[in-house]
Amino acid sequence: MIKTVAEVALPVDEVLRIKKRRIMPDGSDDASKRISIVTGIHGDELEGQYVCFELARRIEENKKCLKGIVDIYPAMNPLGIDSITRGIPAFDLDMNRIFPGNSEGNMTELLAANILKDVAGSDVVLDIHASNIYLTEIPQIRINRLHKEELIPLAEHCNVDFVWVHEASTVLESTFAYSLNSTGTPCLVVEMGVGMRITKEYGDQLVDGIFSLMHSLGMWIGKTKTPRKSIVSENVEDVCFLNAAAGGLFIPDVKHWEKLKRRDRIGRIIDPLSGQVLQNVESPVDGILFTIREYPIVDEGSLIGRLLKKEVMAV
Amino acid sequence: MKKKTIYEIKGLYRDSFRITGFEFGKGKKSLCIVGSMRGNEVQQLYCCSQLVKKFKQLEEEGRISEGIKILIIPCCNPYSMNTQKRFWTIDNTDINRMFPGYDLGETTQRIADGIFSQIKDYEYGIQFTSFYMPGDFIPHVRLMDEGYSDVVTALKFGLPYVVKRTVRPYDTATLNYNWQVWNTKAYSLYTSTTSRIDKKSAGQAVLSILRFCKSLGFVKYQENGDHPSKVISDKELISVRTAKSGIFEPLVKVGDSVEEGTPLAEIINPYDGLVMETLYAPKNGTLFFMHSDPITYAETGVIKMI
Numbered sequence: 065m066i067k068t069v070a071e072v073a074l075p076v077d078e079v080l081r082i083k084k085r086r087i088m089p090d091g092s093d094d095a096s097k098r099i100s101i102v103t104g105i106h107g108d109e110l111e112g113q114y115v116c117f118e119l120a121r122r123i124e125e126n127k128k129c130l131k132g133i134v135d136i137y138p139a140m141n142p143l144g145i146d147s148i149t150r151g152i153p154a155f156d157l158d159m160n161r162i163f164p165g166n167s168e169g170n171m172t173e174l175l176a177a178n179i180l181k182d183v184a185g186s187d188v189v190l191d192i193h194a195s196n197i198y199l200t201e202i203p204q205i206r207i208n209r210l211h212k213e214e215l216i217p218l219a220e221h222c223n224v225d226f227v228w229v230h231e232a233s234t235v236l237e238s239t240f241a242y243s244l245n246s247t248g249t250p251c252l253v254v255e256m257g258v259g260m261r262i263t264k265e266y267g268d269q270l271v272d273g274i275f276s277l278m279h280s281l282g283m284w285i286g287k288t289k290t291p292r293k294s295i296v297s298e299n300v301e302d303v304c305f306l307n308a309a310a311g312g313l314f315i316p317d318v319k320h321w322e323k324l325k326r327r328d329r330i331g332r333i334i335d336p337l338s339g340q341v342l343q344n345v346e347s348p349v350d351g352i353l354f355t356i357r358e359y360p361i362v363d364e365g366s367l368i369g370r371l372l373k374k375e376v377m378a379v
Numbered sequence: 380m381k382k383k384t385i386y387e388i389k390g391l392y393r394d395s396f397r398i399t400g401f402e403f404g405k406g407k408k409s410l411c412i413v414g415s416m417r418g419n420e421v422q423q424l425y426c427c428s429q430l431v432k433k434f435k436q437l438e439e440e441g442r443i444s445e446g447i448k449i450l451i452i453p454c455c456n457p458y459s460m461n462t463q464k465r466f467w468t469i470d471n472t473d474i475n476r477m478f479p480g481y482d483l484g485e486t487t488q489r490i491a492d493g494i495f496s497q498i499k500d501y502e503y504g505i506q507f508t509s510f511y512m513p514g515d516f517i518p519h520v521r522l523m524d525e526g527y528s529d530v531v532t533a534l535k536f537g538l539p540y541v542v543k544r545t546v547r548p549y550d551t552a553t554l555n556y557n558w559q560v561w562n563t564k565a566y567s568l569y570t571s572t573t574s575r576i577d578k579k580s581a582g583q584a585v586l587s588i589l590r591f592c593k594s595l596g597f598v599k600y601q602e603n604g605d606h607p608s609k610v611i612s613d614k615e616l617i618s619v620r621t622a623k624s625g626i627f628e629p630l631v632k633v634g635d636s637v638e639e640g641t642p643l644a645e646i647i648n649p650y651d652g653l654v655m656e657t658l659y660a661p662k663n664g665t666l667f668f669m670h671s672d673p674i675t676y677a678e679t680g681v682i683k684m685i
Contacts, residue, residue: 072624072676072677072678073623073624073677074624074676075624075625075626075649075674075675075676076625076649076650076674077649077650150471154676155511155512156465156466156511157511161549169678169680170620170676170678170679170680171676171677171678171679174678196470198469198470234548234551235476235548235549235551235552236548237548238547238548238549305483305484307483307484307485310389311388311389311390311391312391313391335391337391337392361391361469363388363390363469363486364388364389364486364489365388365484365485365486365487365488365489366469366470366485366486367485
């Protein structure tokens with residue numbers, strides 16, 4: 065069943081509709097639990113699109129195993145997805161900074177309020193992001209420290225490589241996930257892959273994790289894969305940030321999720337005009353690279369990567 | 380006048396990104412004025428250029444008080460202005476959501492840190508800023524309602540309105556908010572426009588800052604007349620919202636006094652020209668903000684009245 069959860073008429077001959085697909089167990093009233101899969105808040109992040117498709121496909125293949133409601137919201141920001149725009153076009157707004165919205169507010173706030181109202185009350189929500197066009201991320205779940213007790217056990221079912229518990233920040237209080245978590249609907253933020261692309265391998269990995277999560281909630285009685293053991297980082301000092309010391313072209317030497325020793329070369333920042341190497345980017349610690357620069361052009365300060373320290377990996 | 384580089388980073392194929400400041404007077408860090416931070420804030424840049432011209436004249440005439448230093452930074456984002464993008468050229472981030480900044484962080488965090496480290500010790504801070512929606516305002520000064528800044532000082536600008544604004548989560552990363560955390564009395568100045576120059580309201584802004592400086596004893600400046608301001612809260616502004624999307628045709632202009640029931644704007648069907656909706660004044664009042672794009676969306680607060 066496909067339903068419109070929010071809509072508004074646009075100026076010239078078009079209606080903006082935000083839709084969801086609801087999958088219910090066939091001929092059963094045993095549907096007390098609900099999982100919501102949400103993606104596309106940022107219009108340039110597409111990794112969640114494949115997850116929505118593949119999850120629904122596998123459920124339909126074994127529909128008799130479904131014991132709960134699955135709501136799939138593939139496009140929270142349809143105009144952004146259509147125009148390869150991260151925010152909401154025309155408003156130049158980051159949709160993930162306008163929650164919980166306002167039913168008396170402007171168009172974007174009204175859409176946000178209606179979406180939140182529809183998703184609220186789910187037993188668990190996955191908000192799937194794809195980093196941005198500049199960085200590639202290993203499949204991971206990010207959790208605000210304020211909600212870690214409830215969310216870490218759920219995240220550990222999701223078959224991601226890494227669970228990152230980050231510090232609370234006032235600015236993040238306007239996000240979709242924070243708005244849900246602070247009002248009693250558990251929401252896990254998934255980051256994986258890179259903007260504007262689909263990494264099928266990561267999508268399949270997460271779909272396996274969603275089935276495992278549904279199984280743990282009693283919503284799926286079919287076969288599931290044992291989720292991989294996620295590395296959980298809870299301390300600020302577990303993660304090293306690598307920023308460019310100079311503007312130039314970043315040429316990587318290593319692969320994503322590669323184990324590195326201190327002083328291993330991660331890549332070079334070069335100047336194609338002068339032929340000079342502006343910076344040899346080296347690993348400051350022994351660890352593993354869970355974020356790496358995808359878009360080659362960097363400014364001074366641009367993020368090149370993030371490393372998880374070796375000590376955390378061993379835990 | 381002393382011209383100085385506030386912050387600089389090298390570009391790959393572009394000239395260095397430079398933020399330039401102009402210092403007037405010597406002594407205590409008394410007042411810092413910041414202009415455009417986004418690439419479309421042309422009016423904000425223009426206002427600062429007029430202030431640089433005026434303070435240069437005041438300094439040459441010996442009219443800046445002893446022991447007072449004033450810094451003007453007309454533009455914090457030349458790269459975006461030169462490419463006509465509102466936000467940072469590569470990653471579209473907003474410098475005014477990066478304060479207080481971080482010197483080892485990402486590019487716009489470093490820029491914010493580079494600016495803030497130079498301006499955080501000033502006693503007073505004024506930022507020319509813009510609204511996220513395209514539109515025209517009555518010139519006014521804004522301050523946050525739970526900060527270090529105070530209304531009494533805001534009245535010294537002598538602008539028609541002082542607006543107290545409720546702090547929202549995203550404000551915590553703005554220059555205005557962080558200035559106050561570091562004990563600078565910070566005020567945001569809104570003139571009529573953003574991406575086009577309005578000389579009249581720019582002139583009004585320049586005069587209001589001279590009035591402010593005179594009142595605090597920073598400059599010797601002759602001025603006549605009273606300039607009363609009305610203090611309002613942003614919660615008191617009456618929003619007139621559209622129910623339809625379409626072509627927006629204003630029937631009145633900012634600053635007009637209107638009676639309840641006056642037609643304010645029409646939303647026109649873009650195909651057949653028929654009026655789909657007329658927006659009426661819900662009360663007697665003054666037009667404070669008016670949407671300025673020819674197209675509007677439904678459920679949008681296109682007009683704000685006092």
